[in-house]
Amino acid sequence: MSNADRKIAVAGCGLIGRAWAITFARGGYQVGLYDKADGAVSGACLYIEQVLPELQANNLLNGASPGDVMDRLIECDSLEHALDGAEYVQESTLEDVEVKKAVFTQLDEVATPETIIASSTSAILPSAFSEHVPGRHRCLVAHPINPPYLVPAVEVVPAPWTDDDVRQRTGELMRSVGQQPIMMEREIDGFVMNRMQGALLQEAFRLVAGGYASTEDIDIGIREGLGQRWSFMGPFETIDLNAPAGVADYIARFEGMYSTMAQTQRDPVPWTGDLSGKVESERREFLAADKLGERSKWRDKRLMALRAHQNSQTKTDSEQ
């Protein structure tokens, strides 16, 4: 069955729901959009209509036209309508465990038995909102980075009772729309990406607190240094290529150095109080508070250009 005959539902059409709608519709699926707030679905579609031409200009619409993608969006005024014929629903409502519990109860009642129910939650464990649901075996987390149509990684996180087949089918569905699933075996706070980001931020705050480097110098270290490689390879591939005989050689050479450093990295520093003030004032020297919105738009444009570049490189890599 081609994606054109398949349907996905999006429940909650705010920032993330509308971005998922682009991702799934660009991937060829019919997408049923539902939101409980009046006007939210039409507002999301209006937003999508404005974004699509820029995505097309960057060759990021999978060969489709903005009109093709818009035609795949189905504006729904009930959850029943959005879920009718859907094999998968992406819940993207508020980040509140009580809201998620209630929405998952409702989704489980309305969805057909085979439908997968996935949450976009950033930080709530799937077990925290699906335990009470009769169909909990088909519930899990599919956590994107915003916006998923520009950043492919998505964390697929099962609860202890999620069927492995559901986890696998979610991974396949994500691949079918060009996402790159991180197939977690079990849940843990922060999943993978926020744990990695958290570890890096802890160290960044520690270095500023100790007066070792400024916020800008730390940003240079990532932006002009480590991040250059990290935009196309992860930490394990990085170290595999950073010793003549690969990763085992790297471990033999550098494990001692990292282990000594780790002794000074055990205790988190509090980010609040004086440290928060220092970080805030250093950042404001580089970017005035009233320019935050403008700079966010600049970031989104850079991200789009980076995605277009990454796609062209992937094509070149596969031709080699």
Ligand SMILES: NC(=O)c1ccc[n+]([C@@H]2O[C@H](COP(=O)([O-])OP(=O)(O)OC[C@H]3O[C@@H](n4cnc5c(N)ncnc54)[C@H](O)[C@@H]3O)[C@@H](O)[C@H]2O)c1
């Ligand atoms: N914003 C991000 O960067 C980001 C990134 C990854 C994941 N997430 C996660 O995605 C989810 C959505 O976040 P967001 O930033 O899009 O929030 P948002 O506030 O922009 O959108 C939430 C939408 O859900 C709707 N809603 C609330 N209750 C509902 C219900 N019972 N039924 C249907 N619709 C309902 C609201 O009307 C609103 O339109 C959250 O769980 C969040 O943690 C957000």
